[in-house]
Amino acid sequence: MRLLEYQGKELFDQYGIRIPRSSLANNIDEARNGAKKLGYPIILKSQLTVGGRGKAGAIVKCKSEQELEPKFKELLHKEVKGELPRGILLEEMADIRKELYLSLFLNRTKRCYSLISSAEGGVDIESAANRVVVDVPIDGLSAQTAEDTAGKLGLTGKAIISFVDFTTKLSRLVNEKEAELAEINPVAILRDNSLLALDSKVIIDDNAVFRHPELKKYEHISELEKQAEISGFSLVELDGNIAIIGNGAGLVMSTLDMVSDAGGKAGAFLDFGGRATTESIYEALKVISKIDRIDSILVNLFGGIVRTNLVAQAILDAYKNNLINVPVFARISGAESEKAREMLNGSKAKLYNTVEEAIQAAVAALKE
Amino acid sequence: MNDKTIEKTFDIFDILVGSRGDNDYAKKPVVIQGITGSYGSTHTRLMKAYGTNVAAGVTPGKGGQTFEGIPVYDTMGDAVKATGARISGMFVPAPYFLKAAIEALDSGIKLLVAIPEHVPIRDSIKVLEYAEKKGAKMVGPNTPGVIVPEVMKVGIMPAQPFKPGNTVVLSRSGTLMYEVSYNLSMRGFGQRLCLGIGGDPVNGTNLIEAFDLVRNRSDIDSVVVVGEIGGDAEEQLAEYIVRTSFDKPVIAYIAGRAAPKEKRMGHAGAIVYGNFGSAESKVSNYAKAGVPVAKRPAEVPDLLAGKLKK
Numbered sequence: 001m002r003l004l005e006y007q008g009k010e011l012f013d014q015y016g017i018r019i020p021r022s023s024l025a026n027n028i029d030e031a032r033n034g035a036k037k038l039g040y041p042i043i044l045k046s047q048l049t050v051g052g053r054g055k056a057g058a059i060v061k062c063k064s065e066q067e068l069e070p071k072f073k074e075l076l077h078k079e080v081k082g083e084l085p086r087g088i089l090l091e092e093m094a095d096i097r098k099e100l101y102l103s104l105f106l107n108r109t110k111r112c113y114s115l116i117s118s119a120e121g122g123v124d125i126e127s128a129a130n131r132v133v134v135d136v137p138i139d140g141l142s143a144q145t146a147e148d149t150a151g152k153l154g155l156t157g158k159a160i161i162s163f164v165d166f167t168t169k170l171s172r173l174v175n176e177k178e179a180e181l182a183e184i185n186p187v188a189i190l191r192d193n194s195l196l197a198l199d200s201k202v203i204i205d206d207n208a209v210f211r212h213p214e215l216k217k218y219e220h221i222s223e224l225e226k227q228a229e230i231s232g233f234s235l236v237e238l239d240g241n242i243a244i245i246g247n248g249a250g251l252v253m254s255t256l257d258m259v260s261d262a263g264g265k266a267g268a269f270l271d272f273g274g275r276a277t278t279e280s281i282y283e284a285l286k287v288i289s290k291i292d293r294i295d296s297i298l299v300n301l302f303g304g305i306v307r308t309n310l311v312a313q314a315i316l317d318a319y320k321n322n323l324i325n326v327p328v329f330a331r332i333s334g335a336e337s338e339k340a341r342e343m344l345n346g347s348k349a350k351l352y353n354t355v356e357e358a359i360q361a362a363v364a365a366l367k368e
Numbered sequence: 369m370n371d372k373t374i375e376k377t378f379d380i381f382d383i384l385v386g387s388r389g390d391n392d393y394a395k396k397p398v399v400i401q402g403i404t405g406s407y408g409s410t411h412t413r414l415m416k417a418y419g420t421n422v423a424a425g426v427t428p429g430k431g432g433q434t435f436e437g438i439p440v441y442d443t444m445g446d447a448v449k450a451t452g453a454r455i456s457g458m459f460v461p462a463p464y465f466l467k468a469a470i471e472a473l474d475s476g477i478k479l480l481v482a483i484p485e486h487v488p489i490r491d492s493i494k495v496l497e498y499a500e501k502k503g504a505k506m507v508g509p510n511t512p513g514v515i516v517p518e519v520m521k522v523g524i525m526p527a528q529p530f531k532p533g534n535t536v537v538l539s540r541s542g543t544l545m546y547e548v549s550y551n552l553s554m555r556g557f558g559q560r561l562c563l564g565i566g567g568d569p570v571n572g573t574n575l576i577e578a579f580d581l582v583r584n585r586s587d588i589d590s591v592v593v594v595g596e597i598g599g600d601a602e603e604q605l606a607e608y609i610v611r612t613s614f615d616k617p618v619i620a621y622i623a624g625r626a627a628p629k630e631k632r633m634g635h636a637g638a639i640v641y642g643n644f645g646s647a648e649s650k651v652s653n654y655a656k657a658g659v660p661v662a663k664r665p666a667e668v669p670d671l672l673a674g675k676l677k678k
Contacts, residue, residue: 002630049630050630051630051642106489106569106570108569108570108571108599108600108601108637109574109599109600109601109604111493111496111497111570112493124642126642126643126644138490138493138494178488178489178490180489180569205488205489205490205636206486206632206636207462207486207487207488207489207636208488208489208490210463211488234632234633234634236628236631236632236633236634238628246543247543248541248542248543248544248634249541249567249596249633249634249635249638250539250540250541250542250543250544250545250567250594250596250623250634250635251541251543251544251547251623252633252634253541253596253597253623253624253627253633253634253638254544254547254621254623254624254664254665256624256626256627257623257624257625257626257663257664258664259626260625260626261626261663261664266626269627269633269634271634302543302546302547302550303526333550354666356664356666
């Protein structure tokens with residue numbers, strides 16, 4: 001679960017990690033009230049889950065009340081990488097002496113956290129020079145490690161004490177909230193050598209959210225994703241027009257690659273999990289039927305335990321009940337495939353022997 | 369013996385199958401945790417039919433019952449005492465996984481095959497740290513399990529795709545493990561072992577550890593690695609192949625080339641951040657290690673045939 005900047009900052013605040021004074025606004029009235037409390041100049045920051053906000057012009061400075069309305073409204077309606085903001089964060093401007101990069105990130109290979117920092121803040125960390133990377137055990141960062149890191153970053157005096165306090169608090173947050181990533185880029189060192197979190201990027205382990213009811217309020221899923229989740233499916237909406245349904249995330253990803261290689265564009269990724277039954281395929285078609293841009297459905301099932309005729313029946317039922325009327329191109333390896341082929345005769349669905357053939361047919365049909 | 373030596377001498381074939389001459393050769397007892405659940409019971413039947421010696425099951429509160437003639441116990445302690453099992457097939461729901469795994473390790477289990485999806489990462493790491501202390505290993509979580517074709521399987525994989533032979537299939541995806549193994553079997557490349565690494569960010573047995581398990585075996589002539597976007601397991605593996613001069617042919621497949629960035633593609637571990645975890649990064653690292661990457665599952669046997677001829 002990727003938190004928005006203001007949500008991550010709410011967590012920072014709860015852990016005593018200092019953040020700028022700020023106010024979230026979803027409309028111009030809220031913006032006016034917020035700005036009045038903060039006093040100008042302020043920064044307007046679009047609340048998005050996609051990266052690259054600065055470059056996309058979704059973070060702007062606002063010097064006066066006259067500027068507020070046009071700038072706020074422009075930002076509120078500005079799409080970045082296909083995403084509209086969920087609110088605009090108004091923030092006071094800080095008196096910055098220096099900027100740092102700081103993150104705690106779950107290192108999959110080492111099975112611990114990595115504390116990554118750099119004396120060069122505000123830039124993409126992959127391109128930052130002089131990165132300092134330290135392994136941190138899952139039970140937390142020690143003050144000694146934090147102090148050593150501060151030294152490597154060239155901090156001195158009071159800034160070291162502030163850095164140790166700041167990072168140990170961030171480590172506690174990451175551990176208690178089961179985050180995969182907590183990134184602050186940049187961290188500002190102010191004139192008085194105290195530290196301030198100017199941004200936040202926090203990702204919580206989705207599988208651990210059940211233990212954190214207090215984070216539930218940050219969950220943001222569409223009606224469609226909710227429906228998919230209830231059925232136990234993984235759904236990712238994409239911008240093309242071919243829906244890809246299959247049993248297993250890897251298999252569906254693989255099909256997506258092959259569709260793309262064949263010149264097609266996927267409009268949905270739907271993995272309905274290990275158990276392929278008549279009900280699950282019918283439910284999957286139901287979810288797909290709610291996505292308008294879908295022109296055809298590609299089904300790739302690797303069977304074994306799947307009975308092909310049951311899948312064929314589910315597809316026929318979906319046509320009969322007017323759930324779908326777009327063509328279905330299916331590859332289903334499993335028992336009774338001859339019977340399934342006969343059943344689908346005369347319908348808009350067709351069974352193919354290999355996934356490659358099904359994809360070729362689906363892509364060719366859309367080009368007609 | 370310290371932890372490191374236990375790690376080095378861990379032999380998955382010895383645990384799963386044993387040595388010729390063992391009384392229970394190819395019939396090593398397995399305990400199923402969660403045997404009476406819908407998933408656990410379905411697959412217990414299938415594992416038994418395949419030849420796995422499912423010697424006991426555990427479901428708290430159902431001790432004393434039997435399932436398909438298999439005794440059910442309340443605790444892992446009782447089940448292990450009664451059977452001497454060193455393998456547990458875990459079919460417990462994710463929220464109970466941590467407790468069940470610790471109980472299994474405390475009872476002397478040496479190999480956990482962790483089937484459940486949606487286990488919190490922190491729980492996986494805790495189990496791994498504890499397993500290491502106990503000289504045990506975990507496969508998974510979020511894995512289809514392990515299969516030694518036509519001998520035994522612990523997991524949820526169907527039987528048909530797998531045929532005995534001399535290659536090894538390691539996979540981060542379940543259905544792709546079946547798909548690739550099926551393609552290999554059809555072309556006469558049987559498998560000595562197929563092992564599901566798991567689709568989570570943290571894996572009990574990662575690719576490098578799985579390579580360590582098979583590198584010195586004369587009955588294995590090649591390794592097929594089915595990977596996907598997310599993380600740097602493939603990059604690390606490529607570096608390992610070069611560093612340790614791994615001398616068996618390796619063929620790879622990577623799913624998710626066309627997936628968008630920053631979207632979780634079904635598996636918890638399948639997500640690209642920036643260039644980290646991208647298919648391009650994996651393919652270019654594999655190229656440095658001389659590992660060919662198939663464009664689609666059906667191409668894997670072609671590439672393997674090319675490598676084995678040389």
